[in-house]
Amino acid sequence: MNELTMAYLWKNQEFSSKSLSLTNGDQVHILHPGIENRHAGADFQQAKIRINDLLWVGAVELHVRASDWNVHGHHTDQSYENVILHVVWEHDREISYVNEQQIPTFCLSTWVSQTAILNTTSGELACAAFFPSIAQATKQEMLDRCLEERLLEKQAHITTLLQATGYDWEETCYQSLAKSFGFSLNAEPMLRLAQNCPLKLILRYRDRPYAVEAALFGLAGLLEEPVHDAYQWELRREYIHLKKKHGWEANYLHITDWKLLRLRPSNFPSIRLAQFAEVVRSNCSLISLLLEMQDLKTLRQLFEIPTIDYWATHTHFGKTSSTHQTRLGQGAFESICMNTLIPLLFAYSTSKSTSIYAEKARRWLRELKAENNVITRKFTSLNTTLRHAGDSQAALQWHKNYCAKKRCLACAVGAEILTPT
Numbered sequence: 001m002n003e004l005t006m007a008y009l010w011k012n013q014e015f016s017s018k019s020l021s022l023t024n025g026d027q028v029h030i031l032h033p034g035i036e037n038r039h040a041g042a043d044f045q046q047a048k049i050r051i052n053d054l055l056w057v058g059a060v061e062l063h064v065r066a067s068d069w070n071v072h073g074h075h076t077d078q079s080y081e082n083v084i085l086h087v088v089w090e091h092d093r094e095i096s097y098v099n100e101q102q103i104p105t106f107c108l109s110t111w112v113s114q115t116a117i118l119n120t121t122s123g124e125l126a127c128a129a130f131f132p133s134i135a136q137a138t139k140q141e142m143l144d145r146c147l148e149e150r151l152l153e154k155q156a157h158i159t160t161l162l163q164a165t166g167y168d169w170e171e172t173c174y175q176s177l178a179k180s181f182g183f184s185l186n187a188e189p190m191l192r193l194a195q196n197c198p199l200k201l202i203l204r205y206r207d208r209p210y211a212v213e214a215a216l217f218g219l220a221g222l223l224e225e226p227v228h229d230a231y232q233w234e235l236r237r238e239y240i241h242l243k244k245k246h247g248w249e250a251n252y253l254h255i256t257d258w259k260l261l262r263l264r265p266s267n268f269p270s271i272r273l274a275q276f277a278e279v280v281r282s283n284c285s286l287i288s289l290l291l292e293m294q295d296l297k298t299l300r301q302l303f304e305i306p307t308i309d310y311w312a313t314h315t316h317f318g319k320t321s322s323t324h325q326t327r328l329g330q331g332a333f334e335s336i337c338m339n340t341l342i343p344l345l346f347a348y349s350t351s352k353s354t355s356i357y358a359e360k361a362r363r364w365l366r367e368l369k370a371e372n373n374v375i376t377r378k379f380t381s382l383n384t385t386l387r388h389a390g391d392s393q394a395a396l397q398w399h400k401n402y403c404a405k406k407r408c409l410a411c412a413v414g415a416e417i418l419t420p421t
Contacts, residue, residue, distance in 0.1 A: 001089045006062045006108060007043060010087055011036055012405060015111045023091050023105045026051050034060050039185055040261035042083050046188065049085055051104055058084035066105060069095045079256045125403050130417045131382040139384050142412040147365075147394035149401065154343035155350065162347070173287040173344055174199040174280060180340035181276040183332075186269050189257045190276075193220050196252040199280070206281045209308055213277050214238035221254040222270060228318020231310045265315045265324065266332075274307040275328055290341060291348065291357065296364055303328045303336070334368050338389055365390035375399045 008014075011033055020028050034047030042059035049056050059082050063069060066088040074080040075098070083103065086095055091107045125131060158176060165171040175194045182190030197219050205211035217223050218239030227233050242248070258269040265271065282305045283289060293299045306312075307326040315321050328336075342361045349357035368389035370376065376386055379395045386392045401407065408414030 001064055003062050003064060006089060007036060009108060009112055010062060016113065020111060023107050028106060039259050041079055041259060047084065056084040058082045060085045060087055062087045065090045065092050066095050067093050125378060126406065126408060127414055127417050128382060131413065134413050134416060136385060138412050138416055142398060143391050143394040146397040147390050150393050150397035151343065151346055155347045158343050158347035169287045170285060171199050176340045176344060178276060180336045181272045183267060183335065185259045185263065189253055193253060202280050203284055206284065209281065210234060210238055211242065212281050213274065213308065215242055216273055216277050218243065219252050220273060221251040221257065224255060225317065232317040265321060266329065268315050270316055271311060274311045278305045278307055279303055290344060296367055300333055303333050337364065337368060338393060
């Protein structure tokens with residue numbers, strides 16, 4: 001057994017159908033296994049479980065042996081204090097938090113069958129040997145279906161945010177954009193930050209760049225480190241003033257909420273936060289602009305606003321670096337288009353019962369080039385043509401909802417392979 005196989009079993013909930021329990025006998029219900037995290041921190045984030053009658057939301061850490069918690073140094077790492085469940089294969093000892101309270105432990109080997117273990121596969125598609133022989137028309141049928149599924153999923157997320165903001169489209173756009181600027185690794189803390197630092201506050205100080213950055217960096221918990229230079233000192237002083245003025249009792253986030261491991265400097269939270277601050281501050285009505293824009297080139301100009309000069313030579317406060325580009329890169333812009341701007345158009349089109357914005361969104365997907373990542377390369381290596389971003393987004397959905405879940409009979413390609421001739 002290894003942690004990679006355990007992660008597969010946990011993510012896909014390959015458990016016995018019996019009532020589950022922890023090692024101490026408490027009843028546990030896994031409502032959501034969480035989002036897999038391949039960077040620093042616990043293995044799964046934003047999991048939801050119910051222990052007896054109490055709902056827990058937080059991180060899940062996986063280990064082959066329970067004692068690996070201490071072997072890996074988690075018992076002295078504050079970033080693991082938000083772990084709500086320790087999933088182990090071998091329960092060789094009790095593990096506790098820093099305050100010596102026992103960590104809820106779930107022994108996976110008790111509930112997983114041998115069949116489920118044998119069904120775990122490598123990173124290849126299960127049908128890889130047959131996939132190239134399937135007609136492109138069948139594959140395109142599946143891509144078209146998966147694109148619709150993906151758009152509906154993203155649209156549903158936008159609708160959830162819209163309801164939470166009281167159907168305020170500008171605030172919804174602002175929060176969605178914040179999450180997108182966090183990209184996959186820091187999306188969740190960026191969204192939490194935007195929800196606690198509303199758009200109206202940013203617009204109130206739009207003529208004072210220092211105030212906007214002070215509010216965002218301060219509430220993000222990124223001004224708590226020792227002061228290194230004059231710029232950081234100015235931001236902290238401004239934040240203290242704003243904190244008192246607006247009655248903020250504490251930071252909404254802590255520096256440990258942000259991930260840095262394996263990130264390129266251009267993706268550091270401080271850089272992305274500075275870029276986000278300038279884009280929002282300079283465009284007071286983003287949803288209106290999004291609805292009016294007809295071509296991606298014009299839309300791109302809204303995101304080409306450079307950060308404050310300080311960030312051209314810094315990636316963290318007090319840490320100088322060689323001069324680098326402070327504007328949002330083309331790849332990052334295209335990612336924001338696919339994950340936020342285009343779904344916003346679809347959601348708005350549905351909300352207003354008009355097809356005009358959905359048609360524009362589809363056209364933009366066709367104009368964006370196909371993504372090149374580990375998932376899309378699996379399909380292209382098997383003679384599948386991905387013509388544009390619409391197809392690559394569909395491929396991601398296809399892999400997530402069909403291949404990874406072994407739903408071969410629900411897949412057009414899988415059904416053709418498995419149906420007797």
